[in-house]
Amino acid sequence: MLFNLFKFKGGVKPPTNKTQSTTLPIAAAPLPSRLVVPLHQSIGGTPRPVVEAGDRVLKGQLIGQADGWISAAVHAPTSGTVVEVAMHVQPHPSGLDALCVVIAPDGKDEWIARTPLDYAALTPEAVREHLQQSGVVGLGGAVFPTHGKLTASKTVPMEELIINGAECEPFITCDDLLMRERAEEVVRGIGIFRDLLQPKKVLIGIEDNKPEAAAAMRAAVETLGEDFAVVQVPTLYPAGGAKQLIRVLTGKEVPASKRSTDLGVQCFNVATAYTAWRAIAHGEPVVSRLVTVTGNVHHPRNYEVLIGTPMDELLKLAQPHPDTDGIIMGGPMMGFLVPQASVPVVKATNCLIAHDDRLFPPKAPEMPCIRCGACAQACPHELQPFEMYWFSRAKNFGKTQEYAIFDCIECGCCSFVCPSRIPLVQYFRFAKSEIWAREREKNAADQAKSRFEFKQLREEREKAEKAEKLAKAAAAQAAKKAAEAAAAAAAEAQPAAGEAAPASQAVAAVDPEKAAKRATIEAAMARAKAQREAAQPKNTDHLTPGQQKEVAEIEARRSGSRIEDRGSSEPAPAEPAAPTSPLDPNN
Amino acid sequence: MLPPAPFLLKDTSVSQVMIQVCVALIPGIAAYAWLVGPAILAQLVIATLAALAAEAAMLSLRGKPLGLFLSDGSAIVTAWLIALTFPPLAPWWLVATGTVFAIVVAKHLYGGLGQNPFNPAMVAFAVCIVSFPALMSQWPSIGLELPFVDQVNIILGLAPRVDALTGATPLDALKTALKLGDGSIDVVRLLADQDVYGNFAGRGWEWVAAGYLLGGLWLWHRQLITWHIPVAFVGALVAISGALWLFNPAQFANPLFHLFSGGAMLGAFFIATDPVSGCTTPRGKLIFGAGAGLLAYIIRVFGGYPDGVAFAVLLMNLCAPLIDLLTQPPIFGMKDKA
Numbered sequence: 001m002l003f004n005l006f007k008f009k010g011g012v013k014p015p016t017n018k019t020q021s022t023t024l025p026i027a028a029a030p031l032p033s034r035l036v037v038p039l040h041q042s043i044g045g046t047p048r049p050v051v052e053a054g055d056r057v058l059k060g061q062l063i064g065q066a067d068g069w070i071s072a073a074v075h076a077p078t079s080g081t082v083v084e085v086a087m088h089v090q091p092h093p094s095g096l097d098a099l100c101v102v103i104a105p106d107g108k109d110e111w112i113a114r115t116p117l118d119y120a121a122l123t124p125e126a127v128r129e130h131l132q133q134s135g136v137v138g139l140g141g142a143v144f145p146t147h148g149k150l151t152a153s154k155t156v157p158m159e160e161l162i163i164n165g166a167e168c169e170p171f172i173t174c175d176d177l178l179m180r181e182r183a184e185e186v187v188r189g190i191g192i193f194r195d196l197l198q199p200k201k202v203l204i205g206i207e208d209n210k211p212e213a214a215a216a217m218r219a220a221v222e223t224l225g226e227d228f229a230v231v232q233v234p235t236l237y238p239a240g241g242a243k244q245l246i247r248v249l250t251g252k253e254v255p256a257s258k259r260s261t262d263l264g265v266q267c268f269n270v271a272t273a274y275t276a277w278r279a280i281a282h283g284e285p286v287v288s289r290l291v292t293v294t295g296n297v298h299h300p301r302n303y304e305v306l307i308g309t310p311m312d313e314l315l316k317l318a319q320p321h322p323d324t325d326g327i328i329m330g331g332p333m334m335g336f337l338v339p340q341a342s343v344p345v346v347k348a349t350n351c352l353i354a355h356d357d358r359l360f361p362p363k364a365p366e367m368p369c370i371r372c373g374a375c376a377q378a379c380p381h382e383l384q385p386f387e388m389y390w391f392s393r394a395k396n397f398g399k400t401q402e403y404a405i406f407d408c409i410e411c412g413c414c415s416f417v418c419p420s421r422i423p424l425v426q427y428f429r430f431a432k433s434e435i436w437a438r439e440r441e442k443n444a445a446d447q448a449k450s451r452f453e454f455k456q457l458r459e460e461r462e463k464a465e466k467a468e469k470l471a472k473a474a475a476a477q478a479a480k481k482a483a484e485a486a487a488a489a490a491a492e493a494q495p496a497a498g499e500a501a502p503a504s505q506a507v508a509a510v511d512p513e514k515a516a517k518r519a520t521i522e523a524a525m526a527r528a529k530a531q532r533e534a535a536q537p538k539n540t541d542h543l544t545p546g547q548q549k550e551v552a553e554i555e556a557r558r559s560g561s562r563i564e565d566r567g568s569s570e571p572a573p574a575e576p577a578a579p580t581s582p583l584d585p586n587n
Numbered sequence: 588m589l590p591p592a593p594f595l596l597k598d599t600s601v602s603q604v605m606i607q608v609c610v611a612l613i614p615g616i617a618a619y620a621w622l623v624g625p626a627i628l629a630q631l632v633i634a635t636l637a638a639l640a641a642e643a644a645m646l647s648l649r650g651k652p653l654g655l656f657l658s659d660g661s662a663i664v665t666a667w668l669i670a671l672t673f674p675p676l677a678p679w680w681l682v683a684t685g686t687v688f689a690i691v692v693a694k695h696l697y698g699g700l701g702q703n704p705f706n707p708a709m710v711a712f713a714v715c716i717v718s719f720p721a722l723m724s725q726w727p728s729i730g731l732e733l734p735f736v737d738q739v740n741i742i743l744g745l746a747p748r749v750d751a752l753t754g755a756t757p758l759d760a761l762k763t764a765l766k767l768g769d770g771s772i773d774v775v776r777l778l779a780d781q782d783v784y785g786n787f788a789g790r791g792w793e794w795v796a797a798g799y800l801l802g803g804l805w806l807w808h809r810q811l812i813t814w815h816i817p818v819a820f821v822g823a824l825v826a827i828s829g830a831l832w833l834f835n836p837a838q839f840a841n842p843l844f845h846l847f848s849g850g851a852m853l854g855a856f857f858i859a860t861d862p863v864s865g866c867t868t869p870r871g872k873l874i875f876g877a878g879a880g881l882l883a884y885i886i887r888v889f890g891g892y893p894d895g896v897a898f899a900v901l902l903m904n905l906c907a908p909l910i911d912l913l914t915q916p917p918i919f920g921m922k923d924k925a
Contacts, residue, residue, distance in 0.1 A: 008919070009919075012597070014593075014595045014597070015595070093589065093591075170595060243919070243920075247919075253919050253920035253921075253922070254920055255918070255919065255920025255921050256920070257920075258920070326589070328592075328594060330592075332592065332593060332594040332595040333592060333593040333594075333595065334592050334593070335592055335594070336589070336591070336592055337589040337590065339589070355594070360594040360595065362590075363590065363596065364600060365652075365655055367600075367601050367655070367656075367659065367700070367701075368699065368700045368701035368702065369701050370601060370604070370661075370700065370701045370862055370863055371701065371862045371863050371867055372604065372811075372862045373813075373862060373867045374599075376867065376868075377813075380919065381918055381919040381920075382916060382917070382918045382919045383918055383919075384867070384868070384915065384916075386867070403915075404918050404921075407918055407919065407920070412592055412593035415592075415593050415596070416593050416595065416596055416597050417597050417599065418599075419599045419600050419601050419603065419604050420600075420601055420701075421596070421600065423591055425591065425592065425593070426591045429591075546921075
């Protein structure tokens with residue numbers, strides 16, 4: 001089929017290193033000694049634990065209840081006993097702890113009762129709900145809850161549904177093997193997404209270094225009688241980034257300030273489609289995933305791995321060479337060295353690479369930037385990395401935002417080509433986190449200020465109320481006196497005509513005082529409000545309205561995904577903005 | 588702190604970039620040594636030694652690691668460009684002074700590698716042509732039959748400088764003759780003088796310029812430079828020289844002559860393309876290159892100096908930050924709004 005492809009600017013061609021792990025079929029990893037299942041495995045709210053130490057759980061049993069709409073449930077990966085619900089180190093560069101359910105497997109691998117669903121008979125809401133309850137999240141690496149992406153924009157018609165099988169990062173082959181071996185279920189999963197989103201076209205993008213996968217997908221599409229187009233795209237990192245793949249297949253460019261649905265396009269990973277199908281048609285929640293184990297090992301291979309499997313146990317299956325000195329989770333372009341070898345495999349773990357100095361030679365010392373512009377030519381988002389680098393280094397963060405630092409997807413192309421060996425992406429992460437930190441500080445300061453102002457206001461009000469009370473008491477006294485006088489007068493046989501008058505006089509005497517107080521309070525509130533509004537962040541001066549909007553939207557999204565979206569090893573797909581919810585593992 | 592991604596890096600380094608620039612200069616240098624005289628080789632050595640010495644001194648004063656920065660090759664590129672733009676029989680101290688000034692003042696006092704707002708080699712040229720105009724204008728006459736040892740002796744001051752050995756550059760000769768002729772001599776007849784002029788520009792020099800062109804194309808092929816600056820430089824030079832030549836062929840030399848004379852080719856491919864002091868955005872590079880080409884022509888034809896490339900590049904260096912600021916390209920997804 002002739003298909004008109006577009007190009008994205010930039011990109012690099014690192015050695016792909018994929019063939020090592022594609023010679024053997026997918027193998028099921030054996031049950032590990034214990035499973036450490038983090039509750040927070042997707043972007044969004046941290047699921048609440050619903051089991052306690054000592055509970056017996058079955059495979060697929062809910063152990064973490066989704067917290068809010070942008071959150072996904074977590075399940076026991078096998079049957080066994082809950083040992084503890086406690087803090088453990090996460091597979092994240094920060095090395096921070098987060099709440100995990102630790103399960104001792106009983107070896108029976110006994111499923112809960114699985115009920116297949118006929119999704120055609122369900123309402124779209126029910127399908128989305130079921131996907132959330134089954135813990136289906138984006139398995140390309142960004143782990144955004146899938147159900148949250150299955151609502152089309154109300155105003156823009158859904159034109160293209162993009163299925164991402166590009167898998168552009170070197171070494172990773174789990175999507176390749178999935179498509180080769182389980183293409184039919186992937187295509188059925190895509191069918192669910194298609195039915196929910198009702199796009200005009202479905203395009204499955206696969207890099208042209210995976211001809212077997214593309215052939216298998218074509219065959220499956222044909223077998224199932226679907227009209228999905230399987231398109232082979234040129235192998236060029238990061239063609240598997242959602243925005244790059246959307247660009248290549250549709251010509252549309254999704255800026256950081258927009259959701260892809262605003263442009264009538266949505267993108268899912270092939271593995272996500274597969275798990276969606278398993279969840280609907282087999283009633284199996286996401287308790288395992290395919291992981292490529294490769295790098296400095298004797299037998300690189302793809303394994304079906306239970307979520308929560310300690311990485312060192314998994315790596316042992318592939319027999320790492322003795323000089324292995326670390327484990328990279330994800331690919332060599334966007335992955336990270338895990339802080340401990342025993343951290344668990346999570347839904348975002350698509351690849352483990354045994355690290356050694358032969359495969360990944362230590363970096364040469366950093367030299368000054370010579371402005372050669374290689375980074376700008378390599379940047380798929382057409383940014384000027386060397387300019388952002390100058391300003392990040394100088395901590396001039398306002399300028400980095402003017403150069404659109406939040407459009408950076410941290411794909412690493414700039415660092416890859418830099419002749420001065422400057423870790424550019426590292427500088428950009430630093431700048432971004434500093435900007436967020438400053439925003440948080442500013443918000444905290446604003447809150448403290450408004451608390452203080454409220455206290456002042458309250459004190460003033462209390463004073464006013466006290467004065468009012470006194471005035472009232474005085475008035476009552478006066479009224480009483482007047483009444484007494486009136487009574488006395490009445491006693492002197494003058495009818496009660498004047499009785500009400502002194503009381504109303506007294507009230508009138510209080511009223512002006514009250515009004516004055518209220519005016520003071522209102523003026524104070526207005527002043528406080530004006531001050532709050534005047535206190536804008538310094539580093540966002542002189543932004544164009546477009547940039548301001550962009551920054552605001554990104555802040556909103558980022559604050560909803562402080563830590564989780566950074567572990568992605570494929571460039572993060574364009575996710576809809578998540579509602580804010582504090583997601584620190586400690587929360 | 589664990590090392591961050593990416594863990595794979597392209598096999599490249601500043602030294603590799605600089606070495607390739609030096610390699611690209613070799614065809615021009617070979618033609619130079621063969622056709623004009625081997626004295627240039629001595630000058631290259633002098634300039635290189637002076638540059639490395641000045642670089643080492645400045646690095647140790649600034650407390651920078653010597654090995655790392657001396658091996659980056661940037662000082663050698665500066666030195667070679669200086670040697671190639673100075674008269675080949677100039678005394679050793681002139682080249683050394685220019686080189687030391689370039690490294691110490693134009694490079695390190697501004698912050699070293701990557702920080703210099705002006706092209707150091709062109710600063711050296713400008714400083715020396717202003718300070719030592721006579722020495723900077725003595726070029727060997729083509730076909731000078733003088734053994735290499737004698738040439739080196741002249742450079743080192745061990746043999747007397749014989750004025751007869753040196754003359755003007757083809758560009759300067761043309762300009763002087765036109766000025767003296769005051770309208771009575773035409774360019775066509777002047778260029779027919781086979782002692783000074785060759786097939787399409789200065790005798791011998793035209794092949795040196797062709798060598799630079801070859802090396803420059805290789806730099807472009809290696810993606811060390813983009814096409815923007817050389818094309819804009821050459822385009823602007825051809826446009827203005829062509830327009831004036833069509834207007835009056837008797838008073839103005841043809842574009843081909845200008846392209847292959849003086850520092851035009853060296854400037855277009857090796858000097859204006861210096862990324863540190865030049866523009867970095869695609870549109871900015873076009874403006875920068877065109878501006879340098881235009882100014883080079885105006886200075887060399889109407890100005891007081893034999894060639895205008897150095898001043899043209901320096902003037903454009905001044906404008907580069909502003910041009911970059913005003914020519915920022917739109918980013919991914921924001922093109923329709925730009």
